[in-house]
Amino acid sequence: xxxxxxxxxxxxxPLDMDRxxxxxxxxxxxxxxxxxxxxxxxxxxxxxxxxxxALGARLTRTFARRAVQTMANTGIDQFLxxxxxxxxxGTVHQxxxxxxxxxxxxxxxxxxxxxxxxxxxxxxxxxxxxLKLDVRNVGAVLEHPVTRGLLDFDRPVGLxxxxxxxxxxxxxxxxxxxxxxxxxxxxxxxxxxxQVSDDSTHPEIAAELHWVRRRYExxxxxxxxxxxxxxxxxxxxxxxxxxxxxxxxxxxxEFPLTEAQLxxxxxxxxxxxxx
Numbered sequence: 001x002x003x004x005x006x007x008x009x010x011x012x013x014p015l016d017m018d019r020x021x022x023x024x025x026x027x028x029x030x031x032x033x034x035x036x037x038x039x040x041x042x043x044x045x046x047x048x049x050x051x052x053x054a055l056g057a058r059l060t061r062t063f064a065r066r067a068v069q070t071m072a073n074t075g076i077d078q079f080l081x082x083x084x085x086x087x088x089x090g091t092v093h094q095x096x097x098x099x100x101x102x103x104x105x106x107x108x109x110x111x112x113x114x115x116x117x118x119x120x121x122x123x124x125x126x127x128x129x130x131l132k133l134d135v136r137n138v139g140a141v142l143e144h145p146v147t148r149g150l151l152d153f154d155r156p157v158g159l160x161x162x163x164x165x166x167x168x169x170x171x172x173x174x175x176x177x178x179x180x181x182x183x184x185x186x187x188x189x190x191x192x193x194x195q196v197s198d199d200s201t202h203p204e205i206a207a208e209l210h211w212v213r214r215r216y217e218x219x220x221x222x223x224x225x226x227x228x229x230x231x232x233x234x235x236x237x238x239x240x241x242x243x244x245x246x247x248x249x250x251x252x253x254e255f256p257l258t259e260a261q262l263x264x265x266x267x268x269x270x271x272x273x274x275x
């Protein structure tokens with residue numbers, strides 16, 4: 001097992017302009033503008049060949065928004081966003097500040113364009129900051145002076161890992177990484193996760209995912225899929241909020257789901273409360 005804070009884990013990623021990147025593709029699927037031509041070309045192909053994948057990106061973004069609102073409504077006013085990538089639309093700190101104007105947020109990103117956009121979105125807001133770090137370097141993230149200056153780990157924190165570990169290989173032990181982050185959280189903290197799986201009950205989706213997985217092998221961020229049981233184990237030590245670990249779109253939906261949204265079962269999302 002690789003030590004996540006070993007010298008073999010770079011603190012950041014160099015800008016790769018020759019291959020698509022998962023973070024920039026996420027922005028493309030969300031309707032953003034912070035991507036390169038190579039990402040646009042790949043995004044157009046993926047949206048054409050696997051339209052539910054693009055829909056899944058939007059559903060995970062909606063889940064993240066609802067999770068932040070849920071956390072904020074329970075009184076959480078500080079957030080650590082691990083590698084959620086470029087976020088077209090409202091960011092975590094903007095959403096949290098609707099409920100708590102003084103809410104604080106630290107964003108952790110390693111992809112250069114995602115990091116620069118996060119810095120622009122944060123601007124001169126003293127309640128938010130973006131760190132250019134790899135989420136696998138748990139100690140570097142948690143002990144960074146900016147993290148310690150903004151977040152009080154003696155109080156509940158909202159931890160977001162939405163679409164994060166799908167780009168972390170088994171050799172880096174994503175479950176172990178998450179346990180290390182969770183061990184730093186005070187009781188009452190909450191963790192929001194999303195992760196792609198390959199157990200779709202719809203043949204159309206399963207075929208799309210097989211195609212997408214092969215397509216992402218030609219990006220700088222190949223996909224790592226996990227079974228539901230493994231994803232569920234990542235919530236050990238927490239109380240999973242209703243409705244549990246569910247398919248995309250089914251976590252406390254605000255409106256009835258469309259047929260396409262119901263069929264989009266690429267993976268799972270859930271929120272757990274630290275006891």
